[in-house]
Amino acid sequence: MLDISTVTRSDPADTLPPDFVVIDVETACSRVSSICQIGIVGFRDGREIFEYETLLDPRDEFHLFNTRIHGIAEHHVVGQPSFADVHGIVHGHLSGRTTVAHSYFDKGALAAACRVHDRPAIETVWLDSVRVAKRAWPDLESHRLGLLARYLGIAHKHHDALSDARAAGWVIVKAIDHTGIALDEWLAPPRKPGPAPRPAPSGPLSGERIAILGEPRDGALACRIAALGGRIVSAVGNTTTALVIAGRAPYAYSVRNSGAFRRAEQYRRLGGAIRIVSEHELDLPGLAAGPITG
Incomplete structure (x- = not known):
């Protein structure tokens, strides 16, 4: 140089x-x-x-x-x-x-x-x-x-x-x-995501509070979750019941090192009931498959 x-x-x-x-x-x-x-x-x-x-x-x-x-x-x-x-x-x-x-x-x-x-x-x-x-x-x-x-x-x-x-x-x-x-x-200025879709009054995900990783909160995956009764939350917190990851396990480096993924794993280590699942597990009632961490 x-x-x-x-x-x-x-x-x-x-x-x-x-x-x-x-x-x-x-x-x-x-x-x-x-x-x-x-x-x-x-x-x-x-x-x-x-x-x-x-x-x-x-x-x-x-x-x-x-x-x-x-x-x-x-x-x-x-x-x-x-x-x-x-x-x-x-x-x-x-x-x-x-x-x-x-x-x-x-x-x-x-x-x-x-x-x-x-x-x-x-x-x-x-x-x-x-x-x-x-x-x-x-x-x-x-x-x-x-x-x-x-x-x-x-x-x-x-x-x-x-x-x-x-x-x-x-x-x-x-x-x-x-x-x-x-x-x-x-x-062009990036599009700001719109509001999350309202959850259906009933469905296999009714009662779940779900954060999404890899897609916006108003995208196709969010609409699918809402149609199954799940409520979309903006971030992983202590009342979140599941982190749903767009795509299929095993997860990429960027997913495993994201703030949302690491917070979800921390809550699990502390005894929280949050599960980490791929979008392909959504057909299982109540996310009954448990944690799928790839």
């Missing part, structure tokens, strides 16, 4: 624009304008088509706290360009496109650097890959980039701007593949 200057790699035959670009920055100190490294990666049709990375002289001080995080110190950026010098390049990659960042820290840092270096703001459409990941894999305990990279099998060197940008881009690609939700749909 510390031996790079300004590097751009792309396929010379690839002349079509990217579907989206991803940016990540590292900063020298607590001022978000103090960008000392930028990484940008372009994606089209689920593959990388170009990358750009550079160290920058932030024209600001370096704090030891920041250097310990990313390994970049003042002597590494001697002779490197300033943000003002590369503004045109960054503008050319981002302007008028969809730009992904993992959280909006990078968006704020870019805007602040434009102000401090007296350069025009870069107009782009921002997409937060944290929000995408939370919607695609809602049951993960954390949506930090490092954990997502490990979970999704993405090669990643944390706090290296190019590696972070690449990893965030692959989060988007894999989220599209996983959910079937296209890029333009991710840009």
Whole structure:
């Protein structure tokens, strides 16, 4: 990382624009304008088509706290360009496109650097890959980039701007593949789930208070439970009688490590009557099959 200057790699035959670009920055100190490294990666049709990375002289001080995080110190950026010098390049990659960042820290840092270096703001459409990941894999305990990279099998060197940008881009690609939700749909505000359906007055699940994992509270699984007399609750609590998991056991890592699953198991260890079952067990009266934990 510390031996790079300004590097751009792309396929010379690839002349079509990217579907989206991803940016990540590292900063020298607590001022978000103090960008000392930028990484940008372009994606089209689920593959990388170009990358750009550079160290920058932030024209600001370096704090030891920041250097310990990313390994970049003042002597590494001697002779490197300033943000003002590369503004045109960054503008050319981002302007008028969809730009992904993992959280909006990078968006704020870019805007602040434009102000401090007296350069025009870069107009782009921002997409937060944290929000995408939370919607695609809602049951993960954390949506930090490092954990997502490990979970999704993405090669990643944390706090290296190019590696972070690449990893965030692959989060988007894999989220599209996983959910079937296209890029333009991710840009729209997420739909808020409606109210849970009212339970039927009688049925094999009458009297059950059921939390759902893996589907919204107004989805097809919730409607099925309500039709069998079960009442949908918003979260696992001490009065919940069952956690019903969309899909079939054995359960994926993201399910087993979700907050709902772990709370249900904790209540069971404490002697609670809550059961953990897959949606395929719902035909059994009163969830009589007992705990199915995969």
